[in-house]
Amino acid sequence: MDLAHRARVALSHCRVDLPDTTGPTVMARTPVTGRELFPVPAHDAAAVTAAIDAAHDAFLTWRTVPAPVRGALVKRFGELITEHKEDLADLVGIEVGKIRSEALGEVQEMVDICDFAVGLSRQLQGRTMPSERPGHRLMETWHPAGVVGVISAFNFPAAVWSWNTALALVCGDTVVWKASELTPLTSYACSALLARAAGECGAPPNLNVLVVGDAEAAAPLLDDRRVAVVSATGSERMGAAVAPRVAARFGRLILELGGNNAAIVTPSADLDLAVRGIVFAAAGTAGQRCTSMRRVIVHESRAEELVSRLAAVFDRLTVGDPFVEGTLVGPLISASAFTSMGDALSTATADGGALVAGGERVDVHPDAYYARPALVRMPAQTALVQRETFAPILYVLTYSTFEEAVALHNAVPQGLSSSIFTTDQREAERFLAADGSDCGIVNVNIGTSGAEIGGAFGGEKTTGGGRESGSDAWRGYMRRATNTINYSSELPLAQGVNFG
Numbered sequence: 374m375d376l377a378h379r380a381r382v383a384l385s386h387c388r389v390d391l392p393d394t395t396g397p398t399v400m401a402r403t404p405v406t407g408r409e410l411f412p413v414p415a416h417d418a419a420a421v422t423a424a425i426d427a428a429h430d431a432f433l434t435w436r437t438v439p440a441p442v443r444g445a446l447v448k449r450f451g452e453l454i455t456e457h458k459e460d461l462a463d464l465v466g467i468e469v470g471k472i473r474s475e476a477l478g479e480v481q482e483m484v485d486i487c488d489f490a491v492g493l494s495r496q497l498q499g500r501t502m503p504s505e506r507p508g509h510r511l512m513e514t515w516h517p518a519g520v521v522g523v524i525s526a527f528n529f530p531a532a533v534w535s536w537n538t539a540l541a542l543v544c545g546d547t548v549v550w551k552a553s554e555l556t557p558l559t560s561y562a563c564s565a566l567l568a569r570a571a572g573e574c575g576a577p578p579n580l581n582v583l584v585v586g587d588a589e590a591a592a593p594l595l596d597d598r599r600v601a602v603v604s605a606t607g608s609e610r611m612g613a614a615v616a617p618r619v620a621a622r623f624g625r626l627i628l629e630l631g632g633n634n635a636a637i638v639t640p641s642a643d644l645d646l647a648v649r650g651i652v653f654a655a656a657g658t659a660g661q662r663c664t665s666m667r668r669v670i671v672h673e674s675r676a677e678e679l680v681s682r683l684a685a686v687f688d689r690l691t692v693g694d695p696f697v698e699g700t701l702v703g704p705l706i707s708a709s710a711f712t713s714m715g716d717a718l719s720t721a722t723a724d725g726g727a728l729v730a731g732g733e734r735v736d737v738h739p740d741a742y743y744a745r746p747a748l749v750r751m752p753a754q755t756a757l758v759q760r761e762t763f764a765p766i767l768y769v770l771t772y773s774t775f776e777e778a779v780a781l782h783n784a785v786p787q788g789l790s791s792s793i794f795t796t797d798q799r800e801a802e803r804f805l806a807a808d809g810s811d812c813g814i815v816n817v818n819i820g821t822s823g824a825e826i827g828g829a830f831g832g833e834k835t836t837g838g839g840r841e842s843g844s845d846a847w848r849g850y851m852r853r854a855t856n857t858i859n860y861s862s863e864l865p866l867a868q869g870v871n872f873g
């Protein structure tokens with residue numbers, strides 16, 4: 374199959390009009406074959422500043438459009454995504470190497486967040502509180518915050534942007550999107566669909582301005598005070614570079630960084646369920662989700678059985694071309710991702726770990742990097758296990774007491790997603806309690822990945838503390854004003870203060 378041709382067809386369905394550029398370009402690639410596709414325009418720092426100018430101009434109009442009218446645009450956008458679901462899934466499949474079902478799932482996640490945001494556009498509610506003063510009213514109002522800088526990663530090139538953008542738009546913000554250089558085609562297609570929806574709805578242009586570039590190009594997003602919120606998804610290293618710069622100008626941050634997600638498997642666990650949940654979370658998306666499962670902490674009484682069942686499944690997972698039906702594990706994004714995986718496995722063995730299954734390169738295309746998901750038993754939670762390696766490696770640790778399991782679980786720097794497999798209600802509740810899992814996402818009897826958009830998504834510690842997507846994450850995209858209104862003809866002061 375000619376993936377360059379297929380990408381061009383999807384782009385033209387989405388009415389992406391790529392200008393012939395004399396300026397900087399980035400080469401679109403596919404990890405499916407490891408080949409280059411074609412060059413597309415890229416942006417430098419000057420273009421990013423121009424993007425902020427344009428998005429800020431649009432903000433000045435957009436913030437006064439009634440929120441339900443803003444919702445109507447997001448509704449149309451959701452319809453266009455639905456109409457182009459196959460095209461977007463093609464691009465995600467080509468640029469990220471996701472299997473069809475997961476590529477379609479990513480696009481469905483976009484439709485879901487649009488639905489959510491449309492409803493939200495009539496529910497951006499502030500509270501009214503009783504005032505302590507007679508003839509006074511105390512209330513809060515939520516206002517648009519400004520330009521939102523969205524920095525997204527290769528692994529969810531469309532959905533993570535849409536979580537931010539659907540909310541930002543109904544909240545009255547506009548967006549400058551710094552997309553991953555690894556997935557420019559998907560970002561051009563998403564932006565074209567949104568621009569089309571905006572045009573049809575009579576919304577101002579430049580509600581979302583796409584920039585494709587490297588970290589240096591993104592610098593104005595971090596430093597420009599008009600960018601009220603920076604929502605960045607990616608590695609802990611990226612977050613450590615971004616956060617202090619935004620904080621230095623007191624900009625608001627929504628960070629969604631590394632995960633080192635684990636499942637605890639207790640003596641009472643339903644192992645049929647556990648094996649399925651663990652395999653999807655660990656091997657799905659070739660271990661390249663921020664929610665991918667990286668650790669299993671299993672009770673010593675079930676360890677042999679669980680490991681042998683997991684190994685049997687890892688050994689027979691279909692690793693291969695994601696466009697071939699039946700494939701479950703597609704490629705790693707790059708040669709360097711494969712090298713990191715290999716390095717991690719060597720360190721694991723040097724640290725006394727035992728490779729039980731997988732880890733080897735699978736020969737699918739000579740220039741592409743496919744790997745069989747690796748299952749590694751570790752004698753301890755070593756420095757390596759405490760790090761996020763963005764590849765399909767699952768470390769197995771054992772425990773004897775529940776307290777030990779929770780302590781091991783929480784003894785990593787990251788705090789994104791977690792799960793427990795148990796049929797003991799006490800254990801489940803203890804894991805969910807204040808002294809249980811310290812993560813932002815805590816699941817029972819499902820794996821760590823595949824969160825629904827209705828909940829707030831994000832995590833603690835080095836994961837960065839941000840929340841995106843559902844629940845009340847919208848508040849991160851608005852500014853709150855507290856209003857005290859005096860409708861009396863007296864001027865009583867709060868706290869009973871007397872002044873003259």
Ligand code: UN1
Nearest residue numbers: 529662663664822823824
């Ligand atoms: C990510 O990997 O950055 O919960 C996002 C999940 C998906 C989103 C992952 N809904 O796995």
